[in-house]
Amino acid sequence: MFNIKINREDEIKVMLCSCNDITDANSYYGELHKFGENLRKDMLINNLLSFLNALSNKERFIIFNSLIEKDRCVCELEVILNKSQSSISHHLRILEEAGVIKGWKKGKFTYYGIENKIVKMNLTSLIEFLSLEKIN
Numbered sequence: 001m002f003n004i005k006i007n008r009e010d011e012i013k014v015m016l017c018s019c020n021d022i023t024d025a026n027s028y029y030g031e032l033h034k035f036g037e038n039l040r041k042d043m044l045i046n047n048l049l050s051f052l053n054a055l056s057n058k059e060r061f062i063i064f065n066s067l068i069e070k071d072r073c074v075c076e077l078e079v080i081l082n083k084s085q086s087s088i089s090h091h092l093r094i095l096e097e098a099g100v101i102k103g104w105k106k107g108k109f110t111y112y113g114i115e116n117k118i119v120k121m122n123l124t125s126l127i128e129f130l131s132l133e134k135i136n
Contacts (some may be wrong), residue, residue, distance in 0.1 A: 044125060053120040054098035060084065060091045065112070067101060071113035 011084055013025035022028045039045060055061050066072060066080050076090045092112060095101045099118040103110050 044129065048122060048126055049099065049127060050098045051119075051126075054095050054100050057091065057094075059087070060095055063088075063091055063095060063112075064100060067112060067114050071111050073106075073111050075109070075113075076101045 006039075009029070011069055013029050016022050016032075017025050017026055022027070034062055040086075062081060063077055066077065072080075074085060076091070077092075081088060091111055092101065092103065096103060099115055099122075101112050102115050103112045
Protein backbone atom coordinates (compact mmCIF):
# COMPACT_ATOMS: atom_id res chain seq x y z
CA MET A 1 0.00 0.00 0.00
CA PHE A 2 2.67 2.51 1.02
CA ASN A 3 6.13 3.05 -0.39
CA ILE A 4 7.74 2.93 3.06
CA LYS A 5 9.16 -0.45 4.03
CA ILE A 6 7.08 -2.32 6.61
CA ASN A 7 9.75 -2.21 9.35
CA ARG A 8 10.20 1.52 8.91
CA GLU A 9 6.43 2.01 8.87
CA ASP A 10 6.17 0.26 12.25
CA GLU A 11 9.02 2.39 13.64
CA ILE A 12 7.30 5.56 12.45
CA LYS A 13 4.02 4.50 14.10
CA VAL A 14 5.81 4.01 17.41
CA MET A 15 7.44 7.44 17.09
CA LEU A 16 4.09 9.05 16.21
CA CYS A 17 2.63 7.74 19.44
CA SER A 18 5.60 9.12 21.38
CA CYS A 19 5.61 12.61 19.87
CA ASN A 20 1.83 13.10 19.83
CA ASP A 21 -1.01 11.96 22.03
CA ILE A 22 -2.06 9.34 19.49
CA THR A 23 -3.96 6.28 20.59
CA ASP A 24 -4.49 4.71 17.16
CA ALA A 25 -1.17 4.88 15.31
CA ASN A 26 -2.44 2.92 12.30
CA SER A 27 -5.31 5.32 11.72
CA TYR A 28 -3.17 8.43 12.26
CA TYR A 29 -0.47 7.06 9.94
CA GLY A 30 -3.13 6.50 7.27
CA GLU A 31 -4.45 10.06 7.74
CA LEU A 32 -0.96 11.51 7.36
CA HIS A 33 -0.30 9.42 4.28
CA LYS A 34 -3.58 10.53 2.69
CA PHE A 35 -2.80 14.17 3.60
CA GLY A 36 0.56 13.85 1.82
CA GLU A 37 -1.07 12.28 -1.25
CA ASN A 38 -3.59 15.12 -1.42
CA LEU A 39 -0.81 17.72 -1.19
CA ARG A 40 1.11 16.02 -4.02
CA LYS A 41 -2.03 16.04 -6.20
CA ASP A 42 -3.08 19.61 -5.33
CA MET A 43 -3.34 21.62 -8.57
CA LEU A 44 -2.51 24.93 -6.87
CA ILE A 45 0.70 23.47 -5.48
CA ASN A 46 1.59 21.89 -8.82
CA ASN A 47 0.92 25.14 -10.71
CA LEU A 48 3.00 27.13 -8.23
CA LEU A 49 5.84 24.61 -8.50
CA SER A 50 5.78 24.84 -12.28
CA PHE A 51 5.88 28.65 -12.05
CA LEU A 52 8.66 28.68 -9.45
CA ASN A 53 10.71 26.01 -11.24
CA ALA A 54 10.51 28.02 -14.46
CA LEU A 55 11.95 31.07 -12.70
CA SER A 56 14.47 29.21 -10.52
CA ASN A 57 17.19 29.19 -13.17
CA LYS A 58 19.48 32.22 -13.48
CA GLU A 59 19.19 32.48 -17.28
CA ARG A 60 15.40 32.17 -17.18
CA PHE A 61 15.18 34.74 -14.41
CA ILE A 62 17.29 37.13 -16.49
CA ILE A 63 15.02 36.50 -19.50
CA PHE A 64 11.98 37.19 -17.33
CA ASN A 65 13.46 40.42 -16.01
CA SER A 66 14.45 41.61 -19.48
CA LEU A 67 10.90 40.93 -20.71
CA ILE A 68 9.44 42.97 -17.85
CA GLU A 69 11.08 46.01 -19.45
CA LYS A 70 9.70 45.23 -22.95
CA ASP A 71 8.86 42.43 -25.38
CA ARG A 72 11.98 41.11 -27.08
CA CYS A 73 13.02 38.90 -29.97
CA VAL A 74 15.33 35.93 -29.53
CA CYS A 75 18.32 37.77 -31.00
CA GLU A 76 17.99 40.47 -28.31
CA LEU A 77 17.95 37.78 -25.64
CA GLU A 78 21.06 36.19 -27.18
CA VAL A 79 22.93 39.46 -26.66
CA ILE A 80 21.55 40.01 -23.14
CA LEU A 81 22.49 36.49 -21.98
CA ASN A 82 25.53 36.01 -24.20
CA LYS A 83 24.19 32.54 -25.02
CA SER A 84 23.43 30.66 -28.23
CA GLN A 85 20.02 30.69 -29.89
CA SER A 86 19.50 27.01 -29.03
CA SER A 87 20.23 27.67 -25.35
CA ILE A 88 17.84 30.64 -25.32
CA SER A 89 15.14 28.58 -27.06
CA HIS A 90 15.45 25.87 -24.42
CA HIS A 91 14.85 28.39 -21.63
CA LEU A 92 12.04 30.12 -23.52
CA ARG A 93 10.28 26.79 -23.99
CA ILE A 94 10.36 26.13 -20.23
CA LEU A 95 9.05 29.62 -19.44
CA GLU A 96 6.34 29.26 -22.08
CA GLU A 97 5.24 25.82 -20.86
CA ALA A 98 4.86 27.28 -17.35
CA GLY A 99 2.70 30.08 -18.75
CA VAL A 100 5.16 32.78 -17.67
CA ILE A 101 5.74 34.13 -21.18
CA LYS A 102 4.16 33.92 -24.62
CA GLY A 103 5.75 33.98 -28.04
CA TRP A 104 4.42 35.22 -31.37
CA LYS A 105 5.71 35.61 -34.89
CA LYS A 106 6.32 39.11 -36.21
CA GLY A 107 7.65 38.80 -39.74
CA LYS A 108 10.49 36.32 -39.70
CA PHE A 109 11.25 36.87 -36.00
CA THR A 110 9.68 35.42 -32.87
CA TYR A 111 9.04 37.87 -30.06
CA TYR A 112 8.35 37.05 -26.42
CA GLY A 113 6.54 38.88 -23.68
CA ILE A 114 5.34 38.36 -20.13
CA GLU A 115 1.94 36.77 -19.56
CA ASN A 116 0.93 39.42 -17.02
CA LYS A 117 -2.36 37.81 -16.01
CA ILE A 118 -0.77 34.40 -15.37
CA VAL A 119 2.23 35.86 -13.52
CA LYS A 120 0.00 38.04 -11.31
CA MET A 121 -2.30 35.08 -10.61
CA ASN A 122 0.67 32.89 -9.60
CA LEU A 123 2.18 35.59 -7.41
CA THR A 124 -1.17 36.17 -5.70
CA SER A 125 -1.60 32.43 -5.18
CA LEU A 126 1.92 32.17 -3.80
CA ILE A 127 1.31 34.98 -1.31
CA GLU A 128 -1.98 33.39 -0.21
CA PHE A 129 -0.42 29.94 -0.03
CA LEU A 130 2.45 31.18 2.12
CA SER A 131 0.36 33.47 4.27
CA LEU A 132 1.23 33.53 7.93
CA GLU A 133 -2.44 33.02 8.79
CA LYS A 134 -2.04 29.46 7.55
CA ILE A 135 1.09 28.97 9.63
CA ASN A 136 -0.37 30.19 12.92
